[in-house]
Amino acid sequence: MFYGEIKNCDIADGVGVRVSLFVSGCRHCCKGCFNEMTWDFSYGQPFTSATVQQLLHMLDHDYINGLTILGGEPFEPENQRVLVPFLHKVREHFPDKNIWCYTGCVLESELLGESQWRCEVTDEMLSMIDVLVDGRFVLEKRNISLAFRGSDNQRIIDLKSTLSEGRTRVLELD
Structure with a gap:
């Protein structure tokens, strides 16, 4: 896997x-x-x-709330296979920090249902994410007033509650 950037002290994502x-x-x-x-x-x-x-060192500060993974597409199967061992290390070292993940995939139909995005580690990856921002960016639905997302179709999902309750729990942060 490759990465384009690492941001320390990010407040936008x-x-x-x-x-x-x-x-x-x-x-x-x-x-x-x-x-x-x-x-x-x-x-x-x-x-x-x-x-x-480097990432573990950056996370090792009290003022850092957590890790955000975005891209690109974290749920490309090639990326999931690399991210899962990394997320295990983050959870092991920092159990109290939260993990956010941005994906163009829709949770119910593409990550929980059969799709090209699912692979042998998808459920494991989902289990380590606290908040999932899902849905493709749609230019025609672009909305710059939204918190932590770019278009009206995208959702901020409390993934822990969603997976434990079996129903999608969308957070309202606007």
Whole structure:
């Protein structure tokens, strides 16, 4: 896996101060995407054990609320297989920090239902995410007044509650 950028002290991609990892590779190719360069699976730097250590070090501060993973598309199967071991390390080292993930996939139909996005580690990855921002960016539904998302169709989902209760729990943060 490659990544395009790592942001330390990010306040735009989730509640509080966050460390954000922008993974590379996306087959959604949404019109008007703000991060089009990350569609290329080889864009940026290789994600290595040194990258993992750098991220863990960045997360190791009381003022950091958590980790955000976005891209590109974290739920590309190639990316999931690399992210799952990394997320285990984050959970092991920082059990009280939350994990947000942005995806162009729709939770119910593409991540929980049969689709090209599901693979052998999808359920495991979902189980480690606290908040999922789902849905493709739709330029015609762009709304700059929304908190933590770009278009009206995208949802901020309390994933822990959703998975435990068996019904989608959308958070209202606007």
